[in-house]
Every structure is written in structure tokens, then in C-alpha cells.
Amino acid sequence: MRKTAFLGIFILFFTFSSAKFLFFKNSESKITLRVGVASNSISEIFNFIKNNFKDEEFELEIIEYSDYIQPNIDLLEDVIDVSYCQNKDFLNLYNTENNTNIVSYGDVYFERMGIYSKKYSSIKEFKNIVIAIPNIESDKIRALKLLENTGLIRVNDEYQILENPRNIRLLEISPKYLLRVIDQADAVIVKENKVLKKESDSFETSLYLEEYNEKYINVLAGKYKSKKKKHIKRLYQILKSSEVKHMIEKKYRGIII
Numbered sequence: 001m002r003k004t005a006f007l008g009i010f011i012l013f014f015t016f017s018s019a020k021f022l023f024f025k026n027s028e029s030k031i032t033l034r035v036g037v038a039s040n041s042i043s044e045i046f047n048f049i050k051n052n053f054k055d056e057e058f059e060l061e062i063i064e065y066s067d068y069i070q071p072n073i074d075l076l077e078d079v080i081d082v083s084y085c086q087n088k089d090f091l092n093l094y095n096t097e098n099n100t101n102i103v104s105y106g107d108v109y110f111e112r113m114g115i116y117s118k119k120y121s122s123i124k125e126f127k128n129i130v131i132a133i134p135n136i137e138s139d140k141i142r143a144l145k146l147l148e149n150t151g152l153i154r155v156n157d158e159y160q161i162l163e164n165p166r167n168i169r170l171l172e173i174s175p176k177y178l179l180r181v182i183d184q185a186d187a188v189i190v191k192e193n194k195v196l197k198k199e200s201d202s203f204e205t206s207l208y209l210e211e212y213n214e215k216y217i218n219v220l221a222g223k224y225k226s227k228k229k230k231h232i233k234r235l236y237q238i239l240k241s242s243e244v245k246h247m248i249e250k251k252y253r254g255i256i257i
Contacts, residue, residue: 033231034061036071038085039191041111041256042218046084048247049238056238058231066176068136069094072102075222082222082232084108084239089215090138103227104219106236109248109256111218113142114206115150116179117187123150123207127166129186135172142216143189150208212257 037043043064050060063080065071071083072094086094088104095102115123115131133143144161147153147168154163171185178190187207220236238244248256 029057031058031231032061033058033082033235034063034080035235036063036065036074036080036083036085038065038068038071039111040064041252042084044251045239045244045248049235049244052243053238056231056234058235060235067174072098072100072221075102076100081226082220082235084218084220086221087138087216087218090136091219091221093138101224102221103224104221105227105232106220106240107214107217108220108236108239109218110212110214110216111191111256112212112254113139113146113189113191113210115146115187115189115208116182116206118182119186120207123152126152126168126187129166130169130171130184132171132173132178132181132185132188134175134178134190136175139175139191140172142210146189146208146210149211 035046037046043062046060046062050062063074065085068085068090071080071085074080075083082105088107091102091104094100120126120129131147134140141159144153144155144159148155152164152166152168153161156162171181173181175190178188182188220232220239222232226232
């Protein structure tokens with residue numbers, strides 16, 4: 001009887017110990033990838049990955065930013081491992097101006113820029129108005145190109161305004177504050193990911209939407225030395241997977257392509 005009881009305790013202890021060992025083994029085998037994102041919509045994409053790709057050898061820690069500069073500073077200081085906060089044009093400009101070597105790990109998706117207004121229902125009504133645009137150089141150029149495509153202005157190769165028949169005045173604002181001035185300005189030009197944060201129906205549809213431009217595709221970025229790390233390569237593969245693509249198509253309906 002004692003032998004049976006002892007055997008039962010031994011089996012129970014062995015089973016518990018094995019389970020405990022496997023639990024800690026699995027926990028310790030995962031590494032944490034710290035991802036910097038600069039918009040609510042991109043945070044949602046990475047949370048989708050976090051919740052639907054749980055069998056990977058890494059887990060994501062998602063860190064949100066309100067601007068595009070700090071993520072690059074944090075990348076260089078190893079606060080985060082990768083960022084998804086910028087397009088190729090902005091990354092090249094940042095590296096040139098700051099003598100840095102942050103690299104792209106690959107093109108991902110294109111976030112469209114649009115014209116929004118609470119006061120007007122069509123750009124045909126625009127005359128003697130103030131339009132708020134981003135003050136970051138790469139986004140400012142995008143905004144000027146967008147306005148030129150509408151026919152409201154004409155710019156030269158240096159993006160100086162040559163023709164402005166409707167007397168459009170431009171107000172340059174930090175991207176994170178653009179939607180806050182919508183009541184003061186007559187319209188704003190902003191990336192669609194900023195608009196997705198708003199719950200107001202006034203922002204569901206843009207008056208004019210930017211066409212696809214490969215130059216402004218967002219990239220997964222980080223340090224050159226980390227480019228070949230298998231976990232980062234795998235994260236990029238997941239970002240380009242059919243599951244993530246389907247989620248983006250279903251949720252954002254052409255806003256992110």
C-alpha cells in the first residue's frame with residue numbers, strides 16, 4: 001500500500017515537474033521584438049499579428065509614438081528593435097540630415113493622404129480658404145503634389161507655388177496636431193491613418209484621395225546590423241502574408257493598400 005502511494009506521489013511530482021519545465025522552456029525560448037509605430041491603424045495591424053501568430057519564436061511589444069522622429073532616435077539607442085513609422089522618402093531624408101544609417105528591411109504598405117473638411121463638401125467650393133498641411137518636408141511635398149493634382153495650385157520642380165488662382169493659403173502644422181485645427185482651418189491634408197483615429201462621421205470620406213505612389217510606401221526599418229536576424233525577417237514575412245493583407249483590405253477598405 002505504501003509502495004503504491006509513494007509511486008503515485010512520484011508520478012504526480014514527475015508530471016508536474018515536466019509540465020513546469022516545458023512551460024519555462026517555452027517561455028524562455030521566445031524573444032521580445034519591440035516595434036515602434038506612429039499611428040493607431042498600424043498599431044492595430046501589429047496587434048492583429050500579436051494575437052494571431054502566437055506560435056512564432058518571438059512576441060511583440062508595441063510602442064506607440066506621436067511623431068516620426070523619436071522612433072528613429074530610439075532605434076539608434078536600442079530602445080526599440082524595429083520601427084514602422086515612415087516611408088522610404090522620409091527615411092532617406094532623415095539619414096541625410098542626421099548622418100545616420102537606418103535601413104529599410106523591406107516595403108510594406110502605402111498609407112494614402114487625403115483632403116478633409118468639416119466646412120466644405122467638395123474641393124470645387126475651395127476659394128480664399130486656409131488649408132492646414134504637414135510641416136515635415138517629405139509630407140509637405142506630398143501635400144503640395146496632392147493640391148497640384150486637384151488643379152487648385154501649380155508648383156515648380158522646387159515645389160514653390162507658381163499659380164494659385166483660388167487664393168489658397170497654406171498653414172504648416174506638425175502632423176500630430178493637424179486634425180486638432182480642423183475647426184480653425186477650412187480643410188486639412190493628412191495621412192489617412194490619422195483620420196482613422198477620429199470617430200466623427202465627418203472624417204469617413206476624403207474630398208480628394210492621393211493616388212498610389214511607390215515612393216511613399218511605408219517600410220519596416222531598423223539598424224543595418226539587425227537586417228539578417230531571423231526574427232525580423234519572419235516579422236516582415238508576416239506583414240506581407242495573405243492573412244495580414246486580408247485584414248487590411250477588410251478593415252481599411254482602400255485607405256491602406
